[in-house]
Every structure is written in C-alpha cells, then in structure tokens.
Amino acid sequence: MVSAPNRPDLSLINVAFDPHGVHGHMFFRDPPDTEPRRVIVDGTGDAASYRVKPAHGDKRGGWEPFLTEAGWLMALIRPDALEERS
Numbered sequence: 392m393v394s395a396p397n398r399p400d401l402s403l404i405n406v407a408f409d410p411h412g413v414h415g416h417m418f419f420r421d422p423p424d425t426e427p428r429r430v431i432v433d434g435t436g437d438a439a440s441y442r443v444k445p446a447h448g449d450k451r452g453g454w455e456p457f458l459t460e461a462g463w464l465m466a467l468i469r470p471d472a473l474e475e476r477s
Contacts, residue, residue: 399428399460406432408470413441417464419457428454430461441465 399419406415412435418427429449434441443461445454 397456399457401460401464402427404464404468406465406468412436413465413469416446417461419460421457424451428457430457432461432465441469 399421401417402420403418404415406413406417413432414434415432417430417432419430421428428451429446431444431446432441433444443458443465445451445458
C-alpha cells in the first residue's frame with residue numbers, strides 16, 4: 392500500500408447533485424489547527440460544471456492542497472454528464 396503523508400485528511404463530505412446543479416462542502420483536518428478547513432462546492436446545471444473554493448471569511452493561506460484534493464474527490468463522485476452516459 393502506498394502512503395501519501397502530505398495529502399489533506401478528509402474528515403467529512405456533504406455534496407448533493409440535483410437538477411439545479413451541485414452544492415455542498417468538504418471538511419479537511421489541518422493539524423496542528425483545531426479548526427478544520429472547509430471547502431465549498433457549488434455549480435449550476437451540468438454536474439461536470441462546478442467550483443471548489445475556500446469557505447467564506449477563512450483568511451488562512453495554503454489552500455492549494457485542499458482545493459486540489461477536493462477537485463479529485465469531485466471527479467470521483469460526480470455523476471456522468473449526458474454525453475458520457477452510454
């Protein structure tokens with residue numbers, strides 16, 4: 392088994408896909424901080440069209456690894472777009 396110690400540690404994912412788009416959030420542990428990093432997921436229309444961004448008002452730096460990980464997770468869980476369905 393390969394270990395990736397530098398990847399963010401996902402603690403909660405709550406993302407919904409519906410006819411209006413995608414919306415939700417992901418929480419990542421960020422030691423030694425006690426407050427988790429919250430990544431917002433939102434988009435309209437096609438499930439393939441979404442954005443990941445830091446929670447509103449969180450002024451901490453170093454968001455890139457968390458946003459990248461959230462993007463990978465979204466790629467894994469998003470439903471197929473109409474043209475991808477067989």
